[in-house]
Amino acid sequence: MTGSPFQRIQNGFERHRNFTGHEPDAVVYSSFLWDMQRWGHYEPEKVATKEISPDTLAEWSDHLRSVLRFIEEKSPTAVARVYKTTVPPLTKDCASADGRFQAAEMGRKGHVLALNAVARGVADSKGWATIDMSPIIGSFSEREYLRDMHHPAKQISLTALNLLLNIVFSKVDGANSTSQVLRVGSS
Numbered sequence: 001m002t003g004s005p006f007q008r009i010q011n012g013f014e015r016h017r018n019f020t021g022h023e024p025d026a027v028v029y030s031s032f033l034w035d036m037q038r039w040g041h042y043e044p045e046k047v048a049t050k051e052i053s054p055d056t057l058a059e060w061s062d063h064l065r066s067v068l069r070f071i072e073e074k075s076p077t078a079v080a081r082v083y084k085t086t087v088p089p090l091t092k093d094c095a096s097a098d099g100r101f102q103a104a105e106m107g108r109k110g111h112v113l114a115l116n117a118v119a120r121g122v123a124d125s126k127g128w129a130t131i132d133m134s135p136i137i138g139s140f141s142e143r144e145y146l147r148d149m150h151h152p153a154k155q156i157s158l159t160a161l162n163l164l165l166n167i168v169f170s171k172v173d174g175a176n177s178t179s180q181v182l183r184v185g186s187s
């Protein structure tokens with residue numbers, strides 16, 4: 001929850017470059033559970049109701065556009081930029097035994113679905129590929145597609161990774177890349 005997304009992204013690119021010595025060929029971004037968590041702590045009115053207000057969705061859409069633009073500026077040679085939507089959390093509003101997250105800062109299912117829809121539209125408008133988690137989890141129950149309150153289970157993550165690799169390889173092949181080593185950075 002600390003630090004701006006821009007600083008976390010910049011730090012991620014620096015760590016990648018320091019570790020590999022190369023620019024990434026692909027960048028994957030997914031973030032809004034962090035945004036919802038921040039809202040829950042600092043602007044609880046944004047997540048206090050069953051639906052996110054149109055004003056909040058528009059504000060978040062503008063913010064996402066600026067984040068994606070920042071990523072593009074920091075990864076000019078990447079042949080693939082991919083936005084990954086988020087799996088909905090447990091429908092119990094992520095409430096723990098002690099009552100923490102009763103206000104569902106980690107994301108009510110409706111909030112996640114609304115932000116996923118906005119993110120798909122923004123990513124598409126920026127020319128980013130999207131890995132949409134909804135079809136991936138479609139035939140699974142919450143207990144099957146989640147390993148905890150909001151992180152995807154292993155089989156879901158592996159399916160998303162397979163889709164990501166297909167996107168990246170199709171972009172690399174399409175760019176007639178001569179690179180034998182694929183460098184993927186994730187934020």
